[in-house]
Amino acid sequence: MSKRQTNILVFSPNLTDVEAYVESIRKEGYLSVQGATTFEEAEKYLPNTEVILAWKFPTQLLNKPISSSVRWFQSMGAGVNDLVTDPSIPKDMFITRIVDQFGTYISEYVFSFLLDIVKDGPRMRQAQLKQSWDSFTSDTLKGKTIGIAGLGSIGAEIVRKARAFDMNVNGLSFSGKQASLVDQHYFPNQWLEFVKELDYLVQTLPLTDQTHYVINKDILLAMKPNACLINVGRGALINEDHLISVMQSGHLQAAILDVFEKEPLPKGHILWSMPNVYVTSHLSGPSTVEGVSHFFIKNLKRYLEEQPLHGLVDRKLGY
The missing domain is CATH 3.40.50.720 (NAD(P)-binding Rossmann-like Domain)
Incomplete structure (x- = not known):
């Protein structure tokens, strides 16, 4: 036919x-x-x-x-x-x-960085370059708390992989339809409560009028001083000026950024050279x-x- x-x-x-x-x-x-x-x-x-x-x-x-x-x-x-x-x-x-379509790619991206950070991959690579037998005990993701903002198909796959690492998993969403996926669910009027106990915050939200600059100085400072921020959603979910200021003050262990307010990220932008910022070129979800x-x-x-x-x-x- x-x-x-x-x-x-x-x-x-x-x-x-x-x-x-x-x-x-x-x-x-x-x-x-x-x-x-x-x-x-x-x-x-x-x-x-x-x-x-x-x-x-x-x-x-x-x-x-x-x-x-x-x-x-x-x-x-x-x-x-x-x-x-x-x-x-x-x-x-x-x-x-x-x-x-993107859950597998993006979740693997997220955990490739989290594992590198928690196992101190940079220290291991540096020891190899120096030919130094640097035997140390690394940390683990087990028992750490990850918070996922946005529980659509991408967020749900990140939840699934976090369970495999025996992590505590919290989530924030607008509808609450997927609240059963996480240990604790929060709504957008609970951002400060949501982030305060997180070791890792992952942004997968879409960019709307309600989510533009949803991550600002107040939210960042409410996070643990050694927490990590991961953005695989949209650049303008985060106020980059606020993020730079907060991280320059020594607050937050790392920021993993795959998306930015302006793309490509301009040459000479300070985010390229900040030692605790990981910059990738919008490649997490091809x-x-x-x-x-x-x-x-x-x-x-x-x-x-x-x-x-x-x-x-x-x-x-x-x-």
Whole structure:
């Protein structure tokens, strides 16, 4: 049986990715697919397009007559705060984000750093460089308390791995739907109470009006002096000026930052050179062609069968 066809536009500045996505979609029998990497190409293929799969799409095109046929915009990523607040995207256009794809990658990222810190990997590496037989007793994650802000699919996977290390696990979320996953659950009006007993605070929240700068000087100073902060959510969840000031005062053992208010993090920024800050280039949760294609094709089937879409964004909530 031939599949119902709809015009699809795949967009990314990366030509290799676009070609791979187009090929993956066509292999599933959806043949009316075009790929674009530039503003001009997107403008050329938008007329009669109904579905967009994109990363860094020139959204100013979406409020022009050439985009009047577009009904659904599928982002290639999990974060959509830029799309939610973009006035160029019509209110009646569906926006979906990738969900249930990043938990494994991000949780492994988190624990690779936590283990390195608790086992004092830098000391071991330094001893090897010096050819020094530095035998010491390292600490353990067992019995430590980790707090996870955001208990969606990513947060839930971090909880699961924390259990394997025999950690105490607390969580904070807006809905409380996943409260049963953690030992203690907190709501957003309980931030100070939430953070005060944590050894590790992991941020996985989406960026919304309610979460912008949710981590500020008051929250940071309420944490234990030797606690660690990990941000794998969005850069603007944390007031970076406050974080720098607090850490320069000697408060907090470490900050592990994969996301920043401005990306790429500018050369010369103080965060690059702070000895107790670990900087990575927004790589903890990669959007792979295989994973995104699989998610999109499953969602495309649902769209064509007029079933509810996975990852549908609620613009009022901001995610």
